[in-house]
Amino acid sequence: MSDFLKLVGIKKSFGGVQALKGIELAVGQNEILCLVGENGSGKSTLIKIISGDLKPDSGELWISGRMYKQLRPIQSLNLGIRVIYQDFALFPNLTVAENIAYSQLVETQDRLVNWREIREIAARAVELVQADLDLNEVVGNLSVANQQMTAICRALTRDTRFLILDEPTSALTKKEIDRLLQVVRDLQAKGIAVMFVSHKLNEVLAIAERVAVLRDGELVATLDREEATNERLVELMSGTRVTYSRYEAKPSNEPPLLEVKDLSKRNCFQDISFSLRRGEILGITGLLGSGRTELALALFGIDPADRGQIVVDHQPIKIRTVKDAIKAGIGYVPEDRLTQGLVLKKSVGENIAAVIIDRLRGWLGLIDNRAWNAAVERWIDELAIRVTSPEVKAQTLSGGNQQRVVLAKWLASLPKILILDNATAGIDVAAKSGIHQIIRRMARQGIGIILISDEIPEVVNNCSRILIMRKGRIAAEVETADVTEAEVQQLVELTEPRGKGEGMVASSL
Amino acid sequence: MRKLLKQTEFYLALVILLLSILITMYNPRFLSAENIFDLLKSFSVMGIMAVGVLFVLILGGTPDVSFTAIAQVAEYVVVIMTLRWGGNILLAFLTASLIGGVLGRLNGCLVNMFRVPTIIITIATSNIFFGLLYVFSQGQVIYVIHPLFRRFSEIRIGNLVSQHGVYFGLSLMPLIWLVVLILGWFVLNYTRMGRDIYAIGGSELAAERVGIPVRRTKLFVFTFVGVLAGIAAVVHAAIVQSAIPNSLVGQELDVIAAVFLGGASVFGGAGTILGTFLGILLLAVVNNGLTLLGVSSYWYNIFVGAVIVISITISAVQRIRQKKTRVKVQVDSEGWRV
Numbered sequence: 001m002s003d004f005l006k007l008v009g010i011k012k013s014f015g016g017v018q019a020l021k022g023i024e025l026a027v028g029q030n031e032i033l034c035l036v037g038e039n040g041s042g043k044s045t046l047i048k049i050i051s052g053d054l055k056p057d058s059g060e061l062w063i064s065g066r067m068y069k070q071l072r073p074i075q076s077l078n079l080g081i082r083v084i085y086q087d088f089a090l091f092p093n094l095t096v097a098e099n100i101a102y103s104q105l106v107e108t109q110d111r112l113v114n115w116r117e118i119r120e121i122a123a124r125a126v127e128l129v130q131a132d133l134d135l136n137e138v139v140g141n142l143s144v145a146n147q148q149m150t151a152i153c154r155a156l157t158r159d160t161r162f163l164i165l166d167e168p169t170s171a172l173t174k175k176e177i178d179r180l181l182q183v184v185r186d187l188q189a190k191g192i193a194v195m196f197v198s199h200k201l202n203e204v205l206a207i208a209e210r211v212a213v214l215r216d217g218e219l220v221a222t223l224d225r226e227e228a229t230n231e232r233l234v235e236l237m238s239g240t241r242v243t244y245s246r247y248e249a250k251p252s253n254e255p256p257l258l259e260v261k262d263l264s265k266r267n268c269f270q271d272i273s274f275s276l277r278r279g280e281i282l283g284i285t286g287l288l289g290s291g292r293t294e295l296a297l298a299l300f301g302i303d304p305a306d307r308g309q310i311v312v313d314h315q316p317i318k319i320r321t322v323k324d325a326i327k328a329g330i331g332y333v334p335e336d337r338l339t340q341g342l343v344l345k346k347s348v349g350e351n352i353a354a355v356i357i358d359r360l361r362g363w364l365g366l367i368d369n370r371a372w373n374a375a376v377e378r379w380i381d382e383l384a385i386r387v388t389s390p391e392v393k394a395q396t397l398s399g400g401n402q403q404r405v406v407l408a409k410w411l412a413s414l415p416k417i418l419i420l421d422n423a424t425a426g427i428d429v430a431a432k433s434g435i436h437q438i439i440r441r442m443a444r445q446g447i448g449i450i451l452i453s454d455e456i457p458e459v460v461n462n463c464s465r466i467l468i469m470r471k472g473r474i475a476a477e478v479e480t481a482d483v484t485e486a487e488v489q490q491l492v493e494l495t496e497p498r499g500k501g502e503g504m505v506a507s508s509l
Numbered sequence: 510m511r512k513l514l515k516q517t518e519f520y521l522a523l524v525i526l527l528l529s530i531l532i533t534m535y536n537p538r539f540l541s542a543e544n545i546f547d548l549l550k551s552f553s554v555m556g557i558m559a560v561g562v563l564f565v566l567i568l569g570g571t572p573d574v575s576f577t578a579i580a581q582v583a584e585y586v587v588v589i590m591t592l593r594w595g596g597n598i599l600l601a602f603l604t605a606s607l608i609g610g611v612l613g614r615l616n617g618c619l620v621n622m623f624r625v626p627t628i629i630i631t632i633a634t635s636n637i638f639f640g641l642l643y644v645f646s647q648g649q650v651i652y653v654i655h656p657l658f659r660r661f662s663e664i665r666i667g668n669l670v671s672q673h674g675v676y677f678g679l680s681l682m683p684l685i686w687l688v689v690l691i692l693g694w695f696v697l698n699y700t701r702m703g704r705d706i707y708a709i710g711g712s713e714l715a716a717e718r719v720g721i722p723v724r725r726t727k728l729f730v731f732t733f734v735g736v737l738a739g740i741a742a743v744v745h746a747a748i749v750q751s752a753i754p755n756s757l758v759g760q761e762l763d764v765i766a767a768v769f770l771g772g773a774s775v776f777g778g779a780g781t782i783l784g785t786f787l788g789i790l791l792l793a794v795v796n797n798g799l800t801l802l803g804v805s806s807y808w809y810n811i812f813v814g815a816v817i818v819i820s821i822t823i824s825a826v827q828r829i830r831q832k833k834t835r836v837k838v839q840v841d842s843e844g845w846r847v
Contacts, residue, residue, distance in 0.1 A: 089718045091711035093778035094704075102708065105701065106720040113699050 002065065004029045004162055004193045005050070005081075010059035012045055019045040021217040022059070027162065027195060030188050034196045034204040037214030038237050038428040039399055043197055046214070047164055051083045052076035064161075080161030086170065088151040092140030096133050097122035100153045107158070125153035128190070129183045145176035152183065163187060164195045169203050173289045174493055181207050199237075201230050202489075215239055238429035246480065247281060247440050247462050254278055255314070257448040258417050260299075263308030268294035269472040272308070276417065276448040281439065283463030283480075284452045285492055291472035292452050293335075296421045299450075300332040301325040312416065326355065328417075331410030333403070335422035341406035342394045349376040349390030351405050355413040379408035383438055400431025407438060418442065419450045424458065436462055456492065460485050468492055517772035521787040525794055532798040539801055543671045546679050550748065552793040553686035554580075554757075555764050556786070557741040560693040561734035562768045563785045567697070567710045568730050570777035571628040572765045575616060575635035576738040577757040582642050583608040584742035588752040591655040598661045598743070605739035612638060613735020617728040635758075642754055651752040662747040682744050689737060694782040702729060710778030766813045767792050769820035776824060792816075 003026040010023040020042045027033050037043045048054040050061070052071035061068045063079050071079075090099050100122040105113070119135060126133050131149040133142075139150055148168060155163060165184070169177045184194050184207060198204050204211060211228045213221045213236040221236050256275035263272040269291035276282050286292045298305040301319045310317055312328045319325050325332070334341050342351055353360060353372055360375065362368030376390045383404045387397065394405060403423055410418055420439065424432045439462065443449050453459050459466050460480050468476040468491045476491050532539045558576050565573040583605040591601055612634075619630045665678030697703035705726045709716045716723055746752060769775075770791060771784030796809050 087714075089712065089715035091708045091715055091778070093711035094707060098704070102704075103719050105704070111701055113701060113704055 002029060003027060003062070004031075004064060006062035007046075007050075008060040008062065010046070010049060010061070011057045012049060012054065013057060019217050020049075020056070023214075023217075023219050025212055025219055025222070027193050029161075030191045030193055032184060032188055032194045032196060032207055032209050034198065034208035034211045035214065036197075036199060036201065036204055036211060036233060036237060038199065040428075041214040041237070042217040043214055044166070045217075047083060047166060047197065050076065050081060050164065052081075077158070080159050081164070082155035082160050082162070083164040083166065084148070084151045084155055084168065086167050088147050090139050090147055090151060090154075092138070094139060095135065096137050096139055096142070096150050097135040099139050099150050100125050100135075100157060103154055104157045121157055122153070125156045128156050129153060129186060131183070143176075144171045145173070145179070148172070148180070149183070156187075160192055162193045162195070164197065166197045167199070168196065169198060169200055171288065174287045177203060201233050204228075204233070205230065213237055234429060246460075247443075248464060248481075257313060259309075259311040261309040261311070263295070263298065263305045263310065265294065265298055265303070265305045267472075268298070268303070269305075269469070272474055274467055274474065274477070276450060278416075278446045278448055279443050280465070281443050281449045281451055281463045283459030283466035284450060284469060285454060285456065285459050285466060285488070286469030286475075287492060288454065290469040292454075292469050293421055294472075295469070296332065296419050296450070296452055299325065299419060300330060302332075326413065329415050331355075331413060331415035331418045333406050333410060333418070333420045333423040335425050341409075342402055344395035345393060347391050348380070348385065348387050348394055348397070348405055349373075351394050352376050352379050352390070352408045352412055355409055375412055379412050383408050383411070384434075398431070399427045400434065403427055403431075403435060404438070407435065411442065415447060417448045417450065419452065421452045422454065424453070424455075432458075456485050456489050460488055470494065518781065518784045518787055521771065521784065521791060525787065525791050528791075528794050528798060532794070532801060536801040539798065541671070542669060543675075543677050544797070546677060546683075548793050548797050549683035549686075550680045552789055553682040554741045554745045554748065555760060555767070555792075556683075556686040556789045557689045557737055557744065559764050559768050559771075559785050559789050560689050560782065561737035562764050563693065563771070563773060563780050563782065564697075564706060564730045564733055565627060566765075566768055566773040567706050567778060567780050568727065569627060569710055569713075570775050571626040572761075572768075573616065573627055573631045573731070573734055574761045574765070575631035575638060576613075576734050576764075577759070577761045578635040578638040578642075579609050579612045579735050580738040580742040580745065581754060581757045582612065582638050583739040584746050584757070585642055585646055585651075585752050585754060587743060588651055588654050588658075588746055591657060592651070595655065596657070598657055601657070601743050601746075602740060605742045606736045607739070609735035609737070609739025609742065610732050611735065613738065614728060614732040616735070617731030620731065621724045621727055635761075639758055646754050648754055650754070654746060654750060654752060658743075658747045659750060662750070682748060685740065685744055689740065690782055690786055697782060702726065706730060707778055712778075762817075763792060763813050764789075766816045766820075769824075770816050773820075774824035774827075775821050779824070 006026040007023050010020055011018070012020040023046060035043055035046070045054065049056050050071070052073040052075055055070035061071060063081075068075075091102070094102075097119050101118040104121055105118070122135050126135070129149065129152060131146075131153060133146060133149055133153070139147060142150065152163075168180060172180065181203070184196065188194060196204065196207060205225070205228060208225055208228070210225065211223045211233065212219060213223070213233065215237060220239075223232070254277060257278045258276040260275070261273050264270045272295060274282070284292050284295070294303065297303040299310070299319065301322045301324050304320050310319055312330075317324065317328050319328065319330075343354070349372075353376055356375060357367070360367055360371045362371065373390075379385075380387065380390060385401055385404045385408065387401070394402060397405065406423075424435055427435070436458075439449055439451065451459060451463055460483070463480055466478050466480060466488060467474050468478070468488070470492075475494070478488065478491070529539065538544055558580065561576055562572055586608055587601050587605045590596070590604060616627075616631055616634055619634065620627055623630065662680065662682070664681050666681070666684070667678040669677055671677055697706065705716070705721045708719075708721055709723055709726055713723060745757060749756065767788035768780065768785050769788070771780060771786070771788030773780030773784070792813070795812055796806075799806055799809055
């Protein structure tokens with residue numbers, strides 16, 4: 001078997017930091033290779049070197065048996081290499097047909113536009129992947145999955161030999177992911193090599209023939225499918241063996257801290273009822289689009305629910321705005337810390353003090369500097385945030401440290417209830433387990449915690465109870481003591497209640 | 510049919526129709542050929558400039574506000590040149606387009622160079638162009654212009670007699686407007702340049718990735734706006750038969766309002782020639798209607814302001830809706846009750 005792409009000793013550094021330390025990697029002519037690695041491991045640098053957007057400091061790229069020291073973007077395209085980035089780079093205001101045909105239009109350099117030709121080009125590409133796309137629909141109206149299909153179709157309008165998909169599943173539902181994986185296999189059958197870059201290991205395991213693992217700019221292993229297991233990959237990616245210990249809440253007969261009854265919001269979730277005790281970590285999981293995030297947004301007052309009851313500490317309360325939620329003692333750590341959780345350009349101290357600013361007022365309503373410093377330093381200390389001083393801007397911190405700052409901000413407000421919505425997504429394994437430790441400690445101190453996550457091991461190991469959401473409803477509730485990760489996974493992926501799965505839901509309810 | 514109901518153009522046409530019926534009921538003179546010809550003639554200056562504004566708004570959201578200043582400069586210079594050296598109407602159009610094109614291109618260069626919103630650059634250049642015109646003209650009004658403009662404006666197609674025994678016909682001005690509309694429509698829909706403009710308006714980043722010459726396209730658009738301002742300048746001179754240094758400046762907001770009304774979006778990437786035409790037409794009908802109904806023309810300004818607010822609201826709401834539909838929760842909605 002000859003290789004389409006072979007990388008030999010690829011090195012690249014940015015201002016003294018070695019992003020890639022001599023990568024050796026080969027991709028067969030119609031192979032599906034998965035590239036995994038944590039944030040900052042060098043995945044995107046490697047993609048950009050193959051696409052020609054970056055040039056390597058040293059090393060060789062062999063493509064179809066020819067050696068290149070570096071590639072220019074246009075060269076890479078002409079060699080049949082296509083990259084589909086996370087943002088797709090589509091035109092939301094143009095139709096599917098035009099989006100698909102555009103790169104070919106640019107290539108032909110015609111001054112006039114032939115609409116029939118555009119439709120033909122697009123129809124051919126859509127046919128190739130048998131996508132169910134309306135050529136006349138405007139791309140902005142499509143679902144993320146269909147936008148992605150459009151991007152893939154566009155990549156296929158010109159002779160494609162090697163397709164790189166960068167984190168292609170991060171915003172897709174389970175069904176859509178299955179469809180995507182099928183398309184990737186079809187492309188492989190047509191003789192196209194595919195590199196699937198992802199950090200979601202179960203998808204990687206579902207499709208890869210080989211898995212290449214990057215860590216700190218080094219290719220630490222290339223495994224065949226048979227050798228690759230979830231645990232093995234996590235270990236290789238993080239460099240440490242992670243053993244989860246389960247969290248057990250102290251049993252208590254106290255009345256619940258939070259009670260939610262029949263909470264509903266049109267097109268988001270329906271008839272949600274559950275309770276949360278002091279010191280408990282309650283897990284909520286479900287696929288993308290199951291309503292889990294919408295529920296969190298409603299509890300925190302960002303997108304309030306239409307009807308239903310929320311009771312905190314025996315007090316029925318109305319949560320219409322974020323202010324109501326904060327007043328009721330609810331804190332919220334979002335998934336997207338960069339846009340929602342942090343003010344990146346402000347200092348760590350200012351971020352931590354943001355919620356409690358009103359309590360730090362002293363004489364004449366001015367900020368009491370001493371109280372400010374004391375509060376900020378206490379929480380930096382408590383959460384072991386690694387900064388040289390509270391004056392450091394939040395944007396200079398690593399992902400794990402940033403998320404600790406967001407946690408500190410909410411913990412400083414001494415909440416009764418803390419909601420974490422996929423809060424550890426995109427953080428490396430060590431930092432992740434650090435945050436889990438903090439959450440557990442806070443729970444032991446009596447805070448009620450709702451941990452929303454799509455990573456099954458995370459909820460199973462940290463929570464005492466898990467709610468599984470599906471189609472906007474709570475489909476099942478399980479005690480973690482009674483279940484394995486695989487069983488929870490099965491409950492989550494069940495798309496229609498039927499057969500064996502149905503029995504399981506019933507038994508666990 | 511469902512597609513038709515989604516289009517701004519359909520609603521605009523409907524509103525124009527309803528207004529026309531309403532106005533005619535109060536004053537039947539509105540629907541006379543004489544009034545309509547007159548209306549088309551007096552709004553052709555704005556109509557021509559609106560096509561340029563449409564191009565800029567598709568490209569990137571914030572409008573060019575310097576086109577009236579450009580037209581003003583072109584008008585004044587051409588009027589003076591023809592007075593001094595004579596010439597013919599074709600030469601007047603060419604010179605005015607050239608002046609407009611050069612000034613517009615300057616806008617384009619600045620936008621490319623500083624990468625700041627169009628509106629900021631063009632507020633600056635508008636002041637510079639207008640200021641220079643005042644410095645050199647001393648604000649002098651030229652009441653007597655070369656007779657070639659009068660000859661041009663008197664060309665009529667058709668010879669009709671009004672109720673009051675006055676001869677009238679369709680002036681050439683609306684026809685020039687029509688030619689500009691057709692040209693704009695062709696460029697936007699059937700040339701790479703036109704599609705590139707829409708594409709850049711949709712996503713500049715994606716445009717760069719796919720290999721569209723973004724800077725060159727922008728330069729073209731701003732030059733085109735200038736050329737249209739030049740053409741509008743000659744039409745204006747022919748209609749008003751004088752050159753007043755501040756007769757056009759101030760109208761840019763009306764034109765921009767009309768283009769927004771026609772479906773252009775503050776976020777760029779949207780808008781059509783038909784919509785723009787209907788937008789101008791609606792302004793014309795409202796303006797004329799207020800006069801015919803004897804309502805104070807100050808109401809017209811309020812109308813223009815309201816139009817901008819409403820159009821911007823509509824495009825903002827559409828954008829929010831588009832964002833919200835991304836990941837949809839498919840709720841099992843059996844037994845849904847409110």
